Amino acid sequence: MRNSVKDPRKTSVDLRRGLSAAGVNVHSSTIRRRLIERGRNARRPKKKQLLTTVMKKKRLQWAKKHKKWDQQKWRQVIFSDESHFEVQGYRSQYVRTSKGEPLQGGHIEQAPKHAPKKVFWGSFTFKGTGRLISIKGMMISIKYKEILTKYLLPTVRVTFPEGGGIFQRDLAP
Numbered sequence: 001m002r003n004s005v006k007d008p009r010k011t012s013v014d015l016r017r018g019l020s021a022a023g024v025n026v027h028s029s030t031i032r033r034r035l036i037e038r039g040r041n042a043r044r045p046k047k048k049q050l051l052t053t054v055m056k057k058k059r060l061q062w063a064k065k066h067k068k069w070d071q072q073k074w075r076q077v078i079f080s081d082e083s084h085f086e087v088q089g090y091r092s093q094y095v096r097t098s099k100g101e102p103l104q105g106g107h108i109e110q111a112p113k114h115a116p117k118k119v120f121w122g123s124f125t126f127k128g129t130g131r132l133i134s135i136k137g138m139m140i141s142i143k144y145k146e147i148l149t150k151y152l153l154p155t156v157r158v159t160f161p162e163g164g165g166i167f168q169r170d171l172a173p
Contacts (some may be wrong), residue, residue: 004040011042045064077166078130078156080123081150087116121147123155126166130155 012028123130
């Protein structure tokens, strides 16, 4: 358990090797069962955006600037962002086979070398979500300005008819 907690990327085979080097011989499946019994299940690692030092500083400055905002102030904000999605179709993490079973189509996962990507832009407020807009190609300044004019401004006018809406964009260049 200690070795698994110290380095969560170690597999049961890795842990067995470490124990063998210390003179303890145990099968990797026994290690796996003991880890599961203690609630230490294997799963895919979470994916998180890489944050540089500059990005962290900007986020901290933003948080400090908005720290004292009350709930009423936050209800005036409209957020927007875009995101890229890989178009892959159905993907299975595991396949099951029996010993000696010949390789079949269901055992193979085929994927293009470079999966096609789709970009979407959207917005949301305290009152709900805005439209989700499909974008062709990469987001560039001309497209971004066009989206703000064509989709964000009408959303702001409907959501905040008396005015007073605050547009909060991400800090992308």
